[in-house]
Amino acid sequence: MRRGALLIGMRRGALNLGAIGALSFLVLPFAFFAWATPWGRLHAVAGDFDAVRVSVVYTLAALALIVIGGTPLAYWMARREFRGKTVCEGLVLLPLLTPPLAMGLLLALLYGPHSMVGATAARLGLELTNTPTAFVLAQVYAAAPYYVIAARAAFESVDPELEQIALTLGKTPWQVFRLVTAPLARLGLAVGLAMAWVRALGEFGIVLVIAYFPQGIPVKLWVNLQDLGLDAIYPLLWIFFLVALPLPLLLGIVSRSYVMRTETV
């Protein structure tokens, strides 16, 4: 009897120890970074704040495009049954499963000045490499799959019967989406948005290939490291954390507190 209790206790202790160990392992780089930061001589270098502005403004633009294009796609995949749906699901995952550098090369081949698409766009005044448009394009490819996958799961979690009832109560399909589907899927949508934000903001590989300029935070960090050494990355890396984390946190808080506030027209 006592031996059994001892075994259970040991097992529980081992589990706790394992969990704490794994958690520590994950947090360790962040803790070390905080400890290693030369707080006394911390100062931004030239171009750091431009990089912050570039990252924030264009990531917001990319996020808007992802929401506008990704939401109907996610809803379509959640609600429609059709032959070849599995193939569609695979296609959404494709940019996510492709290594960023390879994805960047694919985009360079398609949108670069030597391709038909790139050349045509350039003739119309829209350069698709090393421009803000190229920067946003790279971010959209990097982050859209994360949003679409999360949004699709969120829409699937909404009972279709609630949408049907809303239709019988005189609402148009768009009103049903706005008043029933989106509010009920809000948690999943917020998670998707947060993931897309972090992913787009931190994108390095794709951006490096087709949008080295304008330089956002990730490329500028790389440049600082190459040109000025390790000391030059501390301030921008701190700024990166400060910029990247508030939106996901805010989305999490807002979506959880957004209960029974939806107006009905």
Added chain:
Amino acid sequence: MQIDYLIEAPVRLTARLRVEGFTVLLGASGAGKTTLLKALAGLLPATGTPYAQLAPQERPIGYLPQGCALFPHLSVWRNVAFGLRGRRRARRARALELLERVALGALADRAPQTLSGGQMQRVALARALVRNPALLLLDEPTNALDRATRAHVIGELRALIDQFGIPALVATHDTYLAALADSVAVLADGRVAQQGPPDEVFDRPATRAIAQLIGFENVVRADLVERAARLPESLKSPLDAGAAGRELGIAIRAHDLQLMRNGAAIEGAIALSATIKETRREGLATRIFLDGPMALEALSPSPCGDRGWQIGERVRVAVAPDRMRLVAWDG
């Protein structure tokens, strides 16, 4: 209101029925009750009259699905006001007025998840009535209720619907609910096979499927050998019993079969010999399964009627002619 609908999928249905007062659409599971209701609400494609050419949001129909489907992110009053347009104040006033009528005014600001099953149903009813529909559709309103609360909730629901004066079509497999209706339409074999007042439908099922649905445990195949000059009243079923070439069945409720030990006889009854195959206690009664010229099911009251029936025992089975019903074998 006359309904004439043709539905192709998910089940093929031809529905011709009249909704008057509290009309019950009775059918077995999978018969297509929900399909018909959803088609009427515009949620499934169908052709016919009325409203088939209108989008769901344009139909003057109130729909109460199984399980109520209240919006979990909206308070009770916002659920009721969902179908209204206009200023918040006016919508709230109208919602509160309806909630008062279903005796739930005090719960207007509660979340729907905090309500009981009966309360949810009344909120869903108020929500369905908010746009003054011309027809109310209710899908299995008694499904989630236990036996004790069922009678109470049905009584309340019925009284409320009568009070609002809107014709209601109520889909159910619950014969208890059907018995309380103004009219019963039975959905079987992909069509409305019979419609009439409950006493008529329950006493004179037109087909084998209907007889089985409303509790005739025994339906045996019969051949029309000769048409008697004086057919017993009970055998004058809604169908043309004497129609040549029509395949017929005789329906008998289990409790109308009488069992006797061999040799005994009942005057005027039709009797045959059978062997007891299986017995099963059912509360105060015993269900007896018989093997003989045909498989039969009898219900013997017990314990007083439990006369120690033994499996394998030969018995006489008798039924009074007025307890038999003539039905069409196929639709």
